[in-house]
Amino acid sequence: MVSKRMNVLVYSGNGSTIESVRHCLYSLRRLLSPNYAVITVTGDAIIKEPWTASCALLVFPGGADLGYCRTLNGEGNRRISQYVDCGGRYLGFCAGGYYGSKRCEFEVGNKAMEVVGNRELAFFPGTCRGCAFSGFVYHSEEGTRAVQLRIPKAAFSKGIVPDVFRSYYNGGGVFVDAPKFENHGVEVLASFTQALDVDAGEGSASVVYCKVGDGAAVLTSTHPEYDRPDFDRFAASNLDPTVGLPGYDKIVKALKEDDQQRIDFLKACLLKLGLKVSQEETAIPSLSRLHLSSVETDDMSRLVEALKDIITERDGEQYIEDENDTFHLEKPSRWSLASVGDTPTRTTDGSSDHREEEEEEAEKDQAKIIEYDKIVKRLLIHDTGQPESKDTPYFNHHAYVANLKYYEDQSQSSGRTFGKELLYGEVVTSTNTLLEKNTAILRRLPTGFTATATVQVAGRGRGTNVWVSPAGSLMFSTVVRHQMSLTAHAPVVFLQYLVALAIVEGIQSYDHGYQRIPVRLKWPNDIFASDPADSSGKTFVKIGGILVNSHYSSSEYLCVVGVGLNATNASPTTSLNALNPPTPFTLEKLLARILTCFSTLHERFVRTGFDETFEKLYYKHWLHTEQIVTLEAEGGIRARLKGITTDWGLLKAEELGWEDRPTGRILTLQSDSNSFDFFKGLIKRKV
Numbered sequence: 290m291v292s293k294r295m296n297v298l299v300y301s302g303n304g305s306t307i308e309s310v311r312h313c314l315y316s317l318r319r320l321l322s323p324n325y326a327v328i329t330v331t332g333d334a335i336i337k338e339p340w341t342a343s344c345a346l347l348v349f350p351g352g353a354d355l356g357y358c359r360t361l362n363g364e365g366n367r368r369i370s371q372y373v374d375c376g377g378r379y380l381g382f383c384a385g386g387y388y389g390s391k392r393c394e395f396e397v398g399n400k401a402m403e404v405v406g407n408r409e410l411a412f413f414p415g416t417c418r419g420c421a422f423s424g425f426v427y428h429s430e431e432g433t434r435a436v437q438l439r440i441p442k443a444a445f446s447k448g449i450v451p452d453v454f455r456s457y458y459n460g461g462g463v464f465v466d467a468p469k470f471e472n473h474g475v476e477v478l479a480s481f482t483q484a485l486d487v488d489a490g491e492g493s494a495s496v497v498y499c500k501v502g503d504g505a506a507v508l509t510s511t512h513p514e515y516d517r518p519d520f521d522r523f524a525a526s527n528l529d530p531t532v533g534l535p536g537y538d539k540i541v542k543a544l545k546e547d548d549q550q551r552i553d554f555l556k557a558c559l560l561k562l563g564l565k566v567s568q569e570e571t572a573i574p575s576l577s578r579l580h581l582s583s584v585e586t587d588d589m590s591r592l593v594e595a596l597k598d599i600i601t602e603r604d605g606e607q608y609i610e611d612e613n614d615t616f617h618l619e620k621p622s623r624w625s626l627a628s629v630g631d632t633p634t635r636t637t638d639g640s641s642d643h644r645e646e647e648e649e650e651a652e653k654d655q656a657k658i659i660e661y662d663k664i665v666k667r668l669l670i671h672d673t674g675q676p677e678s679k680d681t682p683y684f685n686h687h688a689y690v691a692n693l694k695y696y697e698d699q700s701q702s703s704g705r706t707f708g709k710e711l712l713y714g715e716v717v718t719s720t721n722t723l724l725e726k727n728t729a730i731l732r733r734l735p736t737g738f739t740a741t742a743t744v745q746v747a748g749r750g751r752g753t754n755v756w757v758s759p760a761g762s763l764m765f766s767t768v769v770r771h772q773m774s775l776t777a778h779a780p781v782v783f784l785q786y787l788v789a790l791a792i793v794e795g796i797q798s799y800d801h802g803y804q805r806i807p808v809r810l811k812w813p814n815d816i817f818a819s820d821p822a823d824s825s826g827k828t829f830v831k832i833g834g835i836l837v838n839s840h841y842s843s844s845e846y847l848c849v850v851g852v853g854l855n856a857t858n859a860s861p862t863t864s865l866n867a868l869n870p871p872t873p874f875t876l877e878k879l880l881a882r883i884l885t886c887f888s889t890l891h892e893r894f895v896r897t898g899f900d901e902t903f904e905k906l907y908y909k910h911w912l913h914t915e916q917i918v919t920l921e922a923e924g925g926i927r928a929r930l931k932g933i934t935t936d937w938g939l940l941k942a943e944e945l946g947w948e949d950r951p952t953g954r955i956l957t958l959q960s961d962s963n964s965f966d967f968f969k970g971l972i973k974r975k976v
Contacts (some may be wrong), residue, residue: 294345295831297564302737303330304356305349309512313350313382316514317777320556323858324565332360341372341452343831346564347384351459355390355404366409374502379412383461386508388501388605390417395462412499412506414473420511421495423486434458435543438479438495438509438856440554445478448474448557448566453482454550455543456495461510463487467494474500478558478744498561505562511554515544559581574744576664577715578619578724580681584669584690584709588735589672592710595733608665613726614718616668641865648652661718661746676713683743683760684713685877692881699886704892705766707737708884717742718801720766721851725838734768739882741765746855761858762917763876766851769891773844778898781846783975785814785837785915786822786899786907788850792833793910794817794890795883795953808832810911810939812933816854817912821867822894822956829912830863852883908932920956928956 297420299313314775317327319482325345330468336529349357361369376460381389391411395404398421419425426434440450467477468491479790481489481498494508556566583589601608607618669676674687689711697706699925717723720740724731742764767788770783789810797804807819809829816833818827834856840847855864857875866873894903908914920926920942927949928942939957946952 290789294343295325296343297321297327297346297348298330298340298342299327299348299350300335300385301329301350302333302335302356303360304354305352305357306798308383311383312512312515313348316516316555317348318859320552320559320566321564321589322567324567332357332365334971335368336365341368341377344372344377345561346378346380348371349379349381349388350514351383351385354408355395357384357768358406358408360408361474370410373412373506376506377502378564379501379506379559380409380562381412381506381508382514383459383510384512386413386464387417387419387462389413389506390415390462390464390498390506390732392416393462394418396420400429408654412501413464413467413475413497413508414470415467415678416465417508417510417511417547418465418487418489420460421463421481421487421489422458422483422724423684425460430459430537432459433534433537433540434496435540435547437480437482438511440479440553444476444559445561446496446586447560450557451547451550452502454554454617455547456511456513456543456551457515459740460730461495461512462642463489463510464494464497464508466490467497468492468493478561479509479511479554479641480768487770496558500898507558507562508744509558513551513558520563522668554771574716576661576666576717576746578667578669579616579712580669580676581672581712581716582675582686584693586673588709589670592735592738593670593672596730599729599733602726609668609730611727611729613662615665619667646712664812666723679711681715684741685717686713688875689877689881693885694877694883696767696882698935700889702885702889702892704888705735705737706885707888707891708739708881710735710738712738712740713743714740716744716746719745719834719851720764721838724766724768725840725849725851727856728840728847730766731840731849732842734931736767736768736770737881737884739765739884740767759923761856763854763856763879763883764852765880765884766849767887768847769848771839772845773841773846774897779894780937781839781848783894783899784848784891785905785932786833786835787888787894788835788852789814789816790903790906790910791883791887791890792835792852792854794906796865796874796888797880798886799874800871806868806870808865808866808868810907812911812913812927812930813938818863818865818868821863821869830966832863838941850887854879884957899938900937904932904935917945920958923956931955 297317299317301309301310305940314329321327324862327776330340352661359389370905371377379389386393387393388408389410390408390413392407392415394416396402396403420432422432422434435455436493437453437455439453442450442452463481463485464548465488467475476494476498477494478498479491481495481496482491485493496507499506499508512705559566567803583592596609601610601611611616652678675690678685684921693706693708706809712723720742723740743760747763769784771784793810793816796808807826809817811817814837815831816834817829817831820828820830833852836851854913855865856876856879858864916930918930920928927945927950929945931941931943934957939959942958944952944956
């Protein structure tokens with residue numbers, strides 16, 4: 290089996306700067322979405338998590354490479370080196386360029402700033418020496434320049450590259466004697482055209498490509514990832530107003546003039562590393578209005594009543610200010626949310642001017658690096674009926690409700706169907722974040738309350754993982770209130786297994802003829818599908834992930850069960866509609882089917898626990914029957930997977946001895962303490 294590399298990991302641990310990380314995320318997302326998930330990774334995760342199999346590119350941003358050394362020297366760098374040597378890709382900007390070289394020489398002779406020493410990665414087999422241009426000051430723009438780079442076009446077989454362009458520089462080095470390392474797999478991708486303030490040896494390389502085993506690295510001394518629309522804001526946030534920095538406006542002007550050339554060069558570097566670059570830059574979408582609706586009017590009335598005590602008024606408008614987000618309540622109704630049961634009053638003046646102003650601000654923000662948590666979310670409450678298609682063109686609420694009622698009628702459940710209250714947004718941060726991080730609202734939501742979206746801009750996943758969330762993915766999060774009294778026979782840990790079963794069962798009972806759709810479960814919480822590109826049916830690729838977060842409150846667990854599933858979109862792996870269903874899946878019907886399956890399974894689980902019936906159903910769908918794995922935490926012993934325990938959902942593995950014969954020893958592994966690299970057959974203990 291082969292894992293498809295879909296993550297681009299940007300290091301955000303010790304040594305990195307917030308601004309450099311944000312610029313990396315912003316620029317790479319614009320160029321690589323929806324083919325890759327561009328997300329951050331910590332040093333702890335690099336050392337302990339099985340990130341390598343799904344990582345297409347590891348990025349080290351600007352900052353201070355000594356911080357990188359302190360965190361990653363030893364095991365971290367060993368794993369990075371092994372990853373690249375085995376076919377991975379590394380991209381280092383500025384400090385990441387120093388870090389990826391065999392030796393770092395920074396401000397030699399300057400006692401206050403000097404950093405000199407060998408580096409473990411050594412992708413560039415020589416020295417990165419800086420500062421290439423004098424004047425650098427930490428946490429300042431004082432050493433900033435718009436340096437001109439010359440590009441040898443013969444080094445690029447793909448993409449459009451300029452002859453020269455100006456790039457943002459602040460403290461980077463020069464790759465000393467880079468042309469001399471041609472026989473070591475080094476290619477010069479760009480060179481400084483100005484005279485340098487340090488000895489560069491032969492050449493004046495500012496960007497190099499290094500072949501490393503089966504992989505490769507690109508190291509840069511400048512910042513081609515620093516995106517033009519944010520220069521002014523970035524500079525303003527770091528400038529010391531007492532310095533003055535004469536000529537800084539000319540630097541910004543020069544960078545803006547060469548912005549397209551910068552983008553073309555960065556694209557060409559990504560193509561050189563073997564990544565799939567979007568033909569058109571992917572715009573970072575603005576957050577849309579949220580729509581809250583319910584199948585039954587009475588359910589909406591109860592929900593509004595429950596929220597009443599956390600609503601505040603400001604300038605005649607109503608808000609809920611919660612832990613993570615602030616929501617501006619919009620309600621096309623004759624009565625105010627804060628006066629449910631009282632004399633009806635009008636909530637808003639109905640004017641469109643305020644909304645138009647908000648939309649104009651959203652357009653301005655689109656070109657900037659956005660802090661989504663600080664944006665006030667607009668929430669429109671539909672107290673009667675469903676949103677019309679003109680208001681939610683990418684999600685048909687009427688079709689969703691009709692299918693939910695149909696499946697509800699077909700089920701034998703006597704309990705309350707999940708998904709009757711629905712929060713929908715065309716573009717949201719993360720459905721999980723909207724629910725799980727806003728605890729005042731969460732405590733007032735009923736079991737089955739569901740949030741869904743067409744596009745997520747900050748999707749969340751388990752550990753270092755994230756699920757790419759382009760249009761066509763089915764993304765939703767559902768609230769489950771699980772009583773503490775159920776723990777003895779129905780532990781809350783099994784919720785991840787229940788929703789996994791609900792997804793597979795929901796897909797295969799979507800309609801007549803869907804029972805053979807080849808989807809399977811990977812322990813503990815991933816959904817895999819047979820790769821349609823492999824006619825043998827032996828290769829599986831990930832098409833979905835599950836994330837369960839819980840809070841303990843007043844004798845119950847408040848759980849948010851998040852799901853991301855490739856339904857109609859082909860990238861970044863494959864989708865349900867690529868598996869040759871009788872007719873294409875639709876998001877509204879699929880969501881309704883999975884939620885009705887989930888509520889039926891949950892109702893039974895509360896009564897019986899994870900009994901033999903659940904066991905058989907789970908093993909029917911999982912990928913791991915009799916799989917042999919290596920248990921790293923047990924000294925690298927081999928073991929055969931036997932299933933999960935029915936008390937706490939632990940993974941059972943039988944130790945194997947000589948010639949893989951069972952020793953009789955059974956080990957149990959917890960999902961939160963171990964990470965499972967399915968494609969390598971490795972279970973690694975998290976420390």
